[in-house]
Amino acid sequence: MRSVRLGRRDLLEKSIALGVVTVAAGLTPAAIAAAWDEAAPRPRTPENALGPFYKKHAPDTRTMRIAGDPGMPLAVSGGVFSTRGEALLEATVEVWHTDNRGRYDIDGYRYRARFKPAAGGTYAFESIMPGHYPDRVCQHVHYLVTAPGHRPLVTQLYFATDPVFEGDPDKNFGRDPLITTRELVRPVMLAGDPGDVHAVVTLDLVLERL
Amino acid sequence: MRRGLDAFVLASVLGLGPGFAAAEMTEVGRIAVPADVKVRFLRVSPDGRQLTAACGDRKLRVWSLPPGNPSGLLRTLELDGEPISALAYSNDGAWVGASTRTGTVAVFRARTGEMAARFNTSGAGRAIRLDALAISPDGSRVAVAPVNAPPELWDVASAKRHAILATPFGGSNALDFSPDGTRLASADEDTMVRLYDAEGALRATAEDLPLESFALAFTPDGKHMVLGGADKRVTLLDGVTGRMVRQLPKQPDSIIWLAPLRAGQTIVTGSFKDESMDLPGATLAWTLDGAPPREITTQQRFNGGGAVTDGRLLLTTMAEGAIVVWAVR
Numbered sequence: 181m182r183s184v185r186l187g188r189r190d191l192l193e194k195s196i197a198l199g200v201v202t203v204a205a206g207l208t209p210a211a212i213a214a215a216w217d218e219a220a221p222r223p224r225t226p227e228n229a230l231g232p233f234y235k236k237h238a239p240d241t242r243t244m245r246i247a248g249d250p251g252m253p254l255a256v257s258g259g260v261f262s263t264r265g266e267a268l269l270e271a272t273v274e275v276w277h278t279d280n281r282g283r284y285d286i287d288g289y290r291y292r293a294r295f296k297p298a299a300g301g302t303y304a305f306e307s308i309m310p311g312h313y314p315d316r317v318c319q320h321v322h323y324l325v326t327a328p329g330h331r332p333l334v335t336q337l338y339f340a341t342d343p344v345f346e347g348d349p350d351k352n353f354g355r356d357p358l359i360t361t362r363e364l365v366r367p368v369m370l371a372g373d374p375g376d377v378h379a380v381v382t383l384d385l386v387l388e389r390l
Numbered sequence: 391m392r393r394g395l396d397a398f399v400l401a402s403v404l405g406l407g408p409g410f411a412a413a414e415m416t417e418v419g420r421i422a423v424p425a426d427v428k429v430r431f432l433r434v435s436p437d438g439r440q441l442t443a444a445c446g447d448r449k450l451r452v453w454s455l456p457p458g459n460p461s462g463l464l465r466t467l468e469l470d471g472e473p474i475s476a477l478a479y480s481n482d483g484a485w486v487g488a489s490t491r492t493g494t495v496a497v498f499r500a501r502t503g504e505m506a507a508r509f510n511t512s513g514a515g516r517a518i519r520l521d522a523l524a525i526s527p528d529g530s531r532v533a534v535a536p537v538n539a540p541p542e543l544w545d546v547a548s549a550k551r552h553a554i555l556a557t558p559f560g561g562s563n564a565l566d567f568s569p570d571g572t573r574l575a576s577a578d579e580d581t582m583v584r585l586y587d588a589e590g591a592l593r594a595t596a597e598d599l600p601l602e603s604f605a606l607a608f609t610p611d612g613k614h615m616v617l618g619g620a621d622k623r624v625t626l627l628d629g630v631t632g633r634m635v636r637q638l639p640k641q642p643d644s645i646i647w648l649a650p651l652r653a654g655q656t657i658v659t660g661s662f663k664d665e666s667m668d669l670p671g672a673t674l675a676w677t678l679d680g681a682p683p684r685e686i687t688t689q690q691r692f693n694g695g696g697a698v699t700d701g702r703l704l705l706t707t708m709a710e711g712a713i714v715v716w717a718v719r
Contacts, residue, residue, distance in 0.1 A: 230538065230560040230561075232563075232579075232604070232667070233601070234560070234579065234601075236581050283664060286621075286664060288603065296644075314665060314666035326559075
């Protein structure tokens with residue numbers, strides 16, 4: 181007999197439907213499912229190299245893009261969680277990347293930011309799609325995430341649309357020797373109006389307890 | 391006029407354009423390298439009597455200095471056929487160590503080539519590339535910098551890890567023992583410089599550096615540590631407290647290597663352009679009196695060298711079938 185393994189959310193929805201779980205008035209099944217998901221254990225986000233141009237004391241901002249900056253506007257969002265699924269509201273997220281020509285701002289703080297997660301552990305920032313730094317194969321955004329009681333997370337975000345992958349990141353993600361897992365190569369959704377297209381990407385940041 | 395012409399000729403020899411000042415660099419000689427041997431990088435011993443080269447065939451070759459002896463190859467050393475990732479002499483030149491991209495460390499007596507120890511630092515079945523290493527003056531301890539992980543202190547005689555040093559994230563770019571062997575300094579990727587005692591206990595930190603230091607060395611008297619890195623400055627720290635003593639004027643390029651010279655108060659630095667770490671910038675000589683640095687050469691791709699006890703800095707480049715040895719006065 182073929183067995184079907186249900187996901188956590190499927191199981192919850194089925195339990196509600198069968199009456200095994202009852203839902204208090206005013207709570208929709210979708211809201212319950214979302215809360216259920218948030219509390220679920222999560223795998224740790226894979227580590228990736230820190231790189232040579234980390235700079236301390238980045239400005240507290242979620243907006244790195246200035247009107248008129250060359251490069252496609254980029255919106256990145258996600259959640260900051262522990263591996264137990266708890267939102268890490270005390271975390272600090274630091275991000276940095278090159279300009280659209282592939283150059284890091286070493287003298288100043290362009291395309292460098294630090295911020296705290298919002299309620300529910302969500303984060304979001306606006307920037308531009310980074311260029312290709314000549315010493316690296318792929319476009320990338322660096323992350324350093326720290327939270328009390330948790331092991332710091334150093335990782336990088338890559339883009340499935342990177343020309344290096346030739347449209348097939350599953351097959352070609354290893355073309356950048358620093359990309360050790362497909363998981364960090366994220367899908368890119370193009371959004372906005374014809375005159376104002378921007379790239380939308382998500383990456384959850386999951387930290388391990390010390 | 392004549393002086394300018396000399397500079398132009400030397401610039402042409404170096405494959406550079408006209409208009410740069412290279413009068414402080416003189417060719418000492420050339421070491422013939424067999425056609426099938428590719429030299430990747432090398433280190434010159436502090437006594438200036440030999441150099442050890444990491445070669446493309448995954449072997450170490452040791453040549454005698456000064457160049458000129460046609461049979462100057464002293465010995466060839468192997469490390470299990472693994473690619474070599476870093477080389478270092480101890481400050482007194484008695485020991486030379488090599489690390490590999492798969493976590494192996496070997497320590498040799500520099501005079502004889504006898505292997506004193508070989509061990510692998512990787513753990514849990516995972517080979518870890520070592521990006522830097524340093525050997526204590528008595529050859530008893532080796533500090534290594536695994537990629538993306540805290541540096542470690544190893545005991546040579548027992549081949550056991552003595553301590554994992556303290557970094558919250560990232561790895562270490564450079565390590566150096568003080569000349570008396572009582573202190574170990576690390577320039578870490580989290581931008582901090584940490585100072586440990588010989589047992590690996592943290593004694594001091596320098597926290598006010600916003601960017602990473604790529605190069606670090608104790609001065610020959612051990613009183614100071616000299617740093618250079620992405621901030622394009624030479625920074626002098628107290629060698630015991632880690633307190634910042636002085637920063638020299640900012641330059642256009644990030645510093646990738648440095649060498650405090652044995653005599654006087656001179657530090658020579660190599661750099662790379664913002665566009666790429668593969669694009670060499672100016673090689674500069676700094677004095678600690680705050681004067682602007684002297685340019686030794688620009689855009690020259692050195693593949694190794696070392697400060698020598700007689701006060702010179704020897705640097706090397708590659709030419710057709712030869713290692714070219716240059717002396718910086």
